Amino acid sequence: MLRTLEDIDAIACDWRALERLCADPLVYFQSFDWCRNWVAEFGRSGKHRPYVVTLWDGDLLIAVWPRMIVDMAGIQRLETLGAPHSQYCGVLVRPDVLPVSEMSRYLRDEIRAAGCDVTISRAVPEGSVLAQILADKPEVEGSANMASMLDLSHFESSEHYTSQLGKLQKRNRNRRRNHLARLGELHFEVLWPGDAQFRKLVRLCAEMKRRWIAETGRVSVGFSMPGYEDFLANLEGDRDSLSGACLSVLRAGDRVVALELGMLRNGHYYAYIGGFDWALRDLSPGKVQMDLTVGWLIDNGIKAYDLLINPADYKASWTNTAIAVTARAEALSWKGRLYACAWLPRLRPALKRLHGQWPVMVERAGHVLRPGVCLLLYV
Numbered sequence: 001m002l003r004t005l006e007d008i009d010a011i012a013c014d015w016r017a018l019e020r021l022c023a024d025p026l027v028y029f030q031s032f033d034w035c036r037n038w039v040a041e042f043g044r045s046g047k048h049r050p051y052v053v054t055l056w057d058g059d060l061l062i063a064v065w066p067r068m069i070v071d072m073a074g075i076q077r078l079e080t081l082g083a084p085h086s087q088y089c090g091v092l093v094r095p096d097v098l099p100v101s102e103m104s105r106y107l108r109d110e111i112r113a114a115g116c117d118v119t120i121s122r123a124v125p126e127g128s129v130l131a132q133i134l135a136d137k138p139e140v141e142g143s144a145n146m147a148s149m150l151d152l153s154h155f156e157s158s159e160h161y162t163s164q165l166g167k168l169q170k171r172n173r174n175r176r177r178n179h180l181a182r183l184g185e186l187h188f189e190v191l192w193p194g195d196a197q198f199r200k201l202v203r204l205c206a207e208m209k210r211r212w213i214a215e216t217g218r219v220s221v222g223f224s225m226p227g228y229e230d231f232l233a234n235l236e237g238d239r240d241s242l243s244g245a246c247l248s249v250l251r252a253g254d255r256v257v258a259l260e261l262g263m264l265r266n267g268h269y270y271a272y273i274g275g276f277d278w279a280l281r282d283l284s285p286g287k288v289q290m291d292l293t294v295g296w297l298i299d300n301g302i303k304a305y306d307l308l309i310n311p312a313d314y315k316a317s318w319t320n321t322a323i324a325v326t327a328r329a330e331a332l333s334w335k336g337r338l339y340a341c342a343w344l345p346r347l348r349p350a351l352k353r354l355h356g357q358w359p360v361m362v363e364r365a366g367h368v369l370r371p372g373v374c375l376l377l378y379v
Contacts, residue, residue, distance in 0.1 A: 002052035025268035041231040053110045076116040080371035089121045106131045118336030120166040126324040141345035143327035148315040150305040150335020158295030170220035188292040191247045192239045199233040205259035208275025213232040250289040267303040
């Protein structure tokens with residue numbers, strides 16, 4: 001059991017060796033780099049305490065299940081390490097060492113030993129090892145979701161990909177590029193953590209995303225946590241092996257117009273955060289950047305462009321496949337039952353819907369109350 005940053009650092013070589021053997025492409029958010037850096041940035045306050053479950057066969061590490069203990073309103077939750085920033089919940093497993101059923105027993109014993117009120121696994125991909133381990137655990141009502149992806153394995157090159165687009169898609173994409181190029185010649189590149197501009201541009205990407213969130217009236221729990229930009233800027237990545245964090249950069253002349261921070265693992269690309277110059281929103285620089293990123297991925301042998309969970313109209317136009325994900329929760333106390341059976345499936349979704357409707361409600365109330373307010377001011 002790993003409970004401190006020092007514990008995590010002590011098994012760095014073993015953890016990374018296990019990653020290289022684990023074939024599941026959807027476990028980047030259980031990688032050593034992601035988990036170690038997240039704990040270093042957000043674990044210092046004591047609000048998120050690491051609880052990384054490990055399984056060993058002698059000196060051989062055969063499984064890592066990164067978890068953390070979170071206290072909220074007197075309820076102790078055993079959550080996915082890195083939530084709300086981690087996008088998929090998974091477990092790293094060395095293949096062909098133990099049957100999943102036997103591994104499950106060991107891992108579950110460690111989970112119960114945490115002494116929490118409830119265990120939560122959000123966004124567990126269908127068919128994953130963790131989905132098998134948690135198969136008999138209750139699914140959170142209303143938690144069914146989808147991860148949208150573009151399967152790139154059928155395209156021989158970026159030119160082949162473009163040739164398969166419909167006439168309207170080709171025309172729209174060419175139009176966007178031409179309009180944007182009026183600001184200056186377009187230049188696209190992919191930067192890595194060792195590049196001089198990487199850290200600065202990662203922070204700019206987060207700043208652009210914050211602007212979009214504010215302008216569109218959205219709220220992001222992840223972005224509200226201080227230090228998020230530092231955490232992202234400290235992620236590792238390797239150009240030679242095409243693994244870890246990388247940053248797509250689109251410039252028009254000398255002006256950075258769109259950015260996308262992504263992660264690569266086993267030929268799978270996670271489109272983690274995209275940002276664009278809000279002043280140029282009518283020119284769709286973000287869509288131009290996405291198009292160029294997809295071409296770069298194909299030309300470098302990457303097999304999937306993953307737009308992550310929560311379906312959206314723009315994702316539907318860019319993707320051609322999806323993977324189902326669900327959340328599973330197990331209550332271990334009466335407080336945990338309240339959280340798993342009332343808060344997660346009912347109260348929390350209701351509050352999210354209320355937040356989404358709030359601007360409209362305020363506007364309608366303003367129309368009703370405005371005559372009275374004007375009369376009051378007049379009097």
